[in-house]
Amino acid sequence: MRLSRTAVPVATITAVAAVLGGCGITKDKTAAAREPSAAPSPTASAASGNAIAVSASDSACTLDMSSVSSGPLTLHVHNGGTKVTEVYILMGADGTGGIVTERENIGPNSDADVVSELAGGSYTISCRPRDSERINTGLTVTGSASAAPTSATAAGAVSAYRDYVAEQVHDTIEATADFVAALKAGDLEKAKSLFAPSRVGWEAIEPVAESFGDIDPKVDTREADLESGQTWTGWHKIEKTLWVDGTTDNMGTAGDDLLAELHILSSRVADAEITPTSMANGAKELLDEVATGKITGEEDAFSHTDLWDFKANLDGAKKVYDLLRPLVTDSLLTSTLDTEFADADEALDKYKDGNGWQDYSKVDEAGRKALSDAVNALAEPLSKLAAAVVST
Amino acid sequence: MDQGPEGTGLSSGPSRRRVLGMAGAGLVAVGGIGGLGWAATARHNDAALTAADAADPVNLPVPFHGPHQAGIASPVQDRLHFTTFDVLTEDRDKVVAMLKAWTAAAARMTSGVDALDPGAFPAIIEAPPGDTGEAVGLPPARLTLTIGFGPSLFTRHSKPRLGLDGRRPDALEKLPHFPGDTLDPLRSGGDIAVQACSDDPQVAVHAIRNLARIGFGTVSVRWSQLGFGKTSSTTPAEQTPRNLFGFKDGTNNIAVDELDKLADHVWVSEREGPDWLVGGSYLVARRIRMLIEIWDRTSLAEQESIIGRDKREGAPAGKQLEREVVDINTMSETSHVRLASPLSNAGKRILRRGYSFVDGSDGLGRLDAGLFFLAYQRDPRTGFIPLQRQLAKNDAMNEYIRHTGSGLWACPPGVAGPGRFWGDTLFT
Numbered sequence: 051m052r053l054s055r056t057a058v059p060v061a062t063i064t065a066v067a068a069v070l071g072g073c074g075i076t077k078d079k080t081a082a083a084r085e086p087s088a089a090p091s092p093t094a095s096a097a098s099g100n101a102i103a104v105s106a107s108d109s110a111c112t113l114d115m116s117s118v119s120s121g122p123l124t125l126h127v128h129n130g131g132t133k134v135t136e137v138y139i140l141m142g143a144d145g146t147g148g149i150v151t152e153r154e155n156i157g158p159n160s161d162a163d164v165v166s167e168l169a170g171g172s173y174t175i176s177c178r179p180r181d182s183e184r185i186n187t188g189l190t191v192t193g194s195a196s197a198a199p200t201s202a203t204a205a206g207a208v209s210a211y212r213d214y215v216a217e218q219v220h221d222t223i224e225a226t227a228d229f230v231a232a233l234k235a236g237d238l239e240k241a242k243s244l245f246a247p248s249r250v251g252w253e254a255i256e257p258v259a260e261s262f263g264d265i266d267p268k269v270d271t272r273e274a275d276l277e278s279g280q281t282w283t284g285w286h287k288i289e290k291t292l293w294v295d296g297t298t299d300n301m302g303t304a305g306d307d308l309l310a311e312l313h314i315l316s317s318r319v320a321d322a323e324i325t326p327t328s329m330a331n332g333a334k335e336l337l338d339e340v341a342t343g344k345i346t347g348e349e350d351a352f353s354h355t356d357l358w359d360f361k362a363n364l365d366g367a368k369k370v371y372d373l374l375r376p377l378v379t380d381s382l383l384t385s386t387l388d389t390e391f392a393d394a395d396e397a398l399d400k401y402k403d404g405n406g407w408q409d410y411s412k413v414d415e416a417g418r419k420a421l422s423d424a425v426n427a428l429a430e431p432l433s434k435l436a437a438a439v440v441s442t
Numbered sequence: 443m444d445q446g447p448e449g450t451g452l453s454s455g456p457s458r459r460r461v462l463g464m465a466g467a468g469l470v471a472v473g474g475i476g477g478l479g480w481a482a483t484a485r486h487n488d489a490a491l492t493a494a495d496a497a498d499p500v501n502l503p504v505p506f507h508g509p510h511q512a513g514i515a516s517p518v519q520d521r522l523h524f525t526t527f528d529v530l531t532e533d534r535d536k537v538v539a540m541l542k543a544w545t546a547a548a549a550r551m552t553s554g555v556d557a558l559d560p561g562a563f564p565a566i567i568e569a570p571p572g573d574t575g576e577a578v579g580l581p582p583a584r585l586t587l588t589i590g591f592g593p594s595l596f597t598r599h600s601k602p603r604l605g606l607d608g609r610r611p612d613a614l615e616k617l618p619h620f621p622g623d624t625l626d627p628l629r630s631g632g633d634i635a636v637q638a639c640s641d642d643p644q645v646a647v648h649a650i651r652n653l654a655r656i657g658f659g660t661v662s663v664r665w666s667q668l669g670f671g672k673t674s675s676t677t678p679a680e681q682t683p684r685n686l687f688g689f690k691d692g693t694n695n696i697a698v699d700e701l702d703k704l705a706d707h708v709w710v711s712e713r714e715g716p717d718w719l720v721g722g723s724y725l726v727a728r729r730i731r732m733l734i735e736i737w738d739r740t741s742l743a744e745q746e747s748i749i750g751r752d753k754r755e756g757a758p759a760g761k762q763l764e765r766e767v768v769d770i771n772t773m774s775e776t777s778h779v780r781l782a783s784p785l786s787n788a789g790k791r792i793l794r795r796g797y798s799f800v801d802g803s804d805g806l807g808r809l810d811a812g813l814f815f816l817a818y819q820r821d822p823r824t825g826f827i828p829l830q831r832q833l834a835k836n837d838a839m840n841e842y843i844r845h846t847g848s849g850l851w852a853c854p855p856g857v858a859g860p861g862r863f864w865g866d867t868l869f870t
Contacts (some may be wrong), residue, residue: 153565165565327568390659419662423530427659437569 100124102189104164104175106156107131111177111185118168120193125164125175129156133179137164145174145186169193204326204439207373211329212322214369215255219316222251226312230305233288236298245292246355246406249285252312253362254369256339257332258322259315269311272348284308286350293352326374330436333370336363337429345422347410357398357407360421364394367432378438383431390428397424503582506549508856509721510709513588514793514818515698517677519639522669522797522814523646524727525654526632526849527661529595534604538869540660544589544653545863554582557652574655576648583642587649589864590725590851595633609868611716613724613821614852620834622845629729629847632664637725637816639795643670665847667729669797669814676795682756682764686732686798686811687842689749690756693764694783696793707791710820718867721855723818726792726826729799729847732812737842748838750777776838782829792817792825812843822850 100118104111108131129135138145138152156162173189229248232241252259252270260266269284276282285308288301343349344360368391378384397420401408413421504512529537547557556562558572596610597603616631636653640646647668654663673685674692682690696703705711710719737745746753750773756764758779760772773780784791795818800811819825834840854865 151565151567154563163565331568386659423662426662427530430655430658433570437564437566440566440568 101126102175104128104137104177105130106135106137106177106179108133108179108182109185111137111175111187113175113187113189116188117190117192120168120170120191122165122167123191127153127156127162127164129158129160129162131179132158133182134158135177135179137162138174138176138178138184139164139168139189140174140176140186141171142174143172143188145176145184201377203376207326207329207377208324210373211370212320212324214373215258215319215322215324216316218251218255218366219259219312219319220251222248223309223312223316225251226305226309230302230309233298233305234302238292238296238298241298241301242292242353245285245289245353246350246358249355249359250362253339253359254366256363256366257335258319258324261322262315262318265311265315269308272351274348274351284311286352289350290352326377326439327436329370330374330439333367333435334429334433336367337425337432339363341422341425341429344410345418345425350410354409354411355407356410357401357413361398361407364391364398367391371432371435374435374439378435380434380438383434383438386431387428387435390424390431394424394428397421502584503553504584504586506552506587506857507859507862509858510856511586511588511722511853512552512856513586513637513639514723514795514853515676515696515704515708516586516639517584517698518672518674518795519584519586520641520670520672521639521643521646522816523638523640523643523650523666524669524814524816525636525638525650525666526592526664527634527636527654527657528664529604529633529661531660532603534869536660537604538863540657541865541869542863543656545857547652547656548587548649548864549857549860551577551649551652552582552585552587554585557649557656574648574651576651577645580642580645583640583645585638585640585645585649587653588637588639588725588853590635590637590853591865591868592631592633592635592849592851594631606868609716609718611719611852613714613823614850617726617822617830617848617850618827620830620845622834622840623848624844624846625848626729626846629665629667631849632851634661635725635727635849635851637795643668667727667799667814667847668801669799671798673796673798673813674794676793678765685796685813686734686800687737687745687749689745689751689753690764691796692794693751693756694768696791703791704793706820707825708793708818708820714821719852719854722853723793723820724822724825725849725851725853726815726817726819726822727847727849727851728815728845730813730815731810731844731846733842733844734809734811740842747774748776748778748842750774750779774838776836778833778837778839781833781837786832787829790824790829792819792829812846818853 100121100123102118102123102125103114104125104127105114106127106129125137125139127137135156136152136154137156140146151164153162153164168191170191170193173191175187175189176184177187178184225244226248229241229244232244256270260270267280270286271280271282271284272286273282273290283304288304288308291297291299291301291304340360340363344356344363347354347356349359350356371387371391375384400417401413504516506512531537550559551557556573556578560566560569560571561573562571562575562578564571591614593610593614593616595603596606596614602608636650638646638649640649650666654661671685672683672692674695675682676692676695676698678697682693685691696707698704708723710722710724712720740748742753746759750759751757752759755762757766758768758773759777760769761767768779768783768785770780770783770785780786794816796813796815798811799814800809802810804810817826854867857864857866
């Protein structure tokens, strides 16, 4: 569903989570991030955006205005007909550009709201009574063909997050440089001790980093995820060599390659297009990373340093939440998230070991279940953050 | 109150299909429970109700509200998804809030609509859908959801929990150890149990999945069991189903229209209490692994002797027809039916609703299969416990079965109306 909708060219749905402008290669899980962003950012004034009354019947689909300015739009649909109907917002004057949004199952004598956010251009509002042809009506949206103005708060959050991402990339490069130095010096124990710290910055911003589809496979591929014929490079290749083979041989070059990729990442993140929605979705993805890779111990299968990554993912998600919190009006959601972030941290803190984290292979089944429960408890409400940001 | 399959209020709640039929007649949001805005959230978007739909009870919902919970004395459906949960919090308000949310979602799902509103297709597409969507387009399939509270909800490590001090019924204790038990703690117990029964496995799984999702942070899934092929009929008019041993099971079960027997053996009365449980029942669940391969190598004569009934007809030993009166004296003293009969148990009965299960194979190539035994009774101390003591000691069938999971839960009375919630008699 998301895929087909967000594949609409120049998708105009509110703040389609385009993390990056112009990054065509896709490995990222944010389907929306695949599109170059011409998406408007959410605005704080969305709630007071345009509204159009749509009168639908078995044979008509009329609007009370034919032109609105760009930005948030709510269609107040009343179905006065005898059949169940559907209402679509379609791209283009002829409605052939794809579906922006839709609402099904609007019963006779009932009302429904269809919420969207439209950039300037031509659109078609289409009603489709059951077992009937579509009835199309044109809609012109005036104003900017690209992003709608962003509220100061939202802009502030994005700007602060951009700084955070840059900082994390910087940190991961510094820590990785130390790691690589130990590899080159042939100091196995030191290299082992610097492996997990070198990944912290990367893990904290993983969804943004992963959206550079060509970098992630080179630096963070796990052995189990290798494709046939793919050359294995990056952190986990080095991890296996250190822990399984017990040597640093040839790892200096591998480390240099890793560093080079991180420098490319550093040069690109400045241009990353970040929106509040992409931030929120990224935070949720960080928790998904924990739930799928860290809880199972698959991420750092040789070093068992999964809890380091866990903490970095959690911190990265918390950073996003702290920045977006002022945009969220749903106080139940914020109080829930406040509690669940604290609980997740508490669950993890049991495994603190000095400045780092315990060996994950030593965490028993009951301990893993408790961590998993804490992640589920946090990830479920966190998945509502993106929509909460959109609807402000 | 008519508990029969045709009398369980088939006309009082709209199905996914019927919702739209009603909508077509201009009756949006007048039917059903609590005015939940059916039309806007109906899972089904096909054609309106047809005559064929109306004739097929699978398309009609089992009413959620009533004096007793549905799923106990309702006709047994074909499929089961049974799940137990552990409560993660000591915050009573959080548990109450979840029970309210569960109740609302259960009322919706059993009537055939999305778990939440907005449902599977929210207007804001950045939001994860409120409903997971795999039941869209499916009929209600007679889904019932039944909740029970385990002894561990009231006390943990001998300490009272959730302000429920003193409210645990004496009968609600961990079941005693029975000879031969090989219980897996990971398939036993749980603070809260939810039984989802439906004629469509996807509808039952959908219901549990959405309740688990709503419960994240408050409860954690402890274990769950899928079941198929009901092994105990509660509707004598239908053919008695067979269990995986190939025998008819449930011939003499309490039927859903035997109201006097339900009152005598199933529903907790004011006499024994406690007050919060009046109109409720106790649920025993046992995962009983059947040693299928061994059984299959047993002669028909031996099988029939162990069961105490004829395999082809289901007739009790010495009789010709399935429903002839059982004479336990003609059965082997170690036969299952004899030992389980009310005649051997001071007239006590339990209401069985078990299902078969096959959880694949066990790594040695043996079917990991058996009977997921579910039974309701007004007091386990006079119901399941003495019965199982007797069976564990003497039943010839023990050679072919292993009890691998276990639990006991007190199931509160039904949710009386839209303003009420599962367990409100306990928590308020």
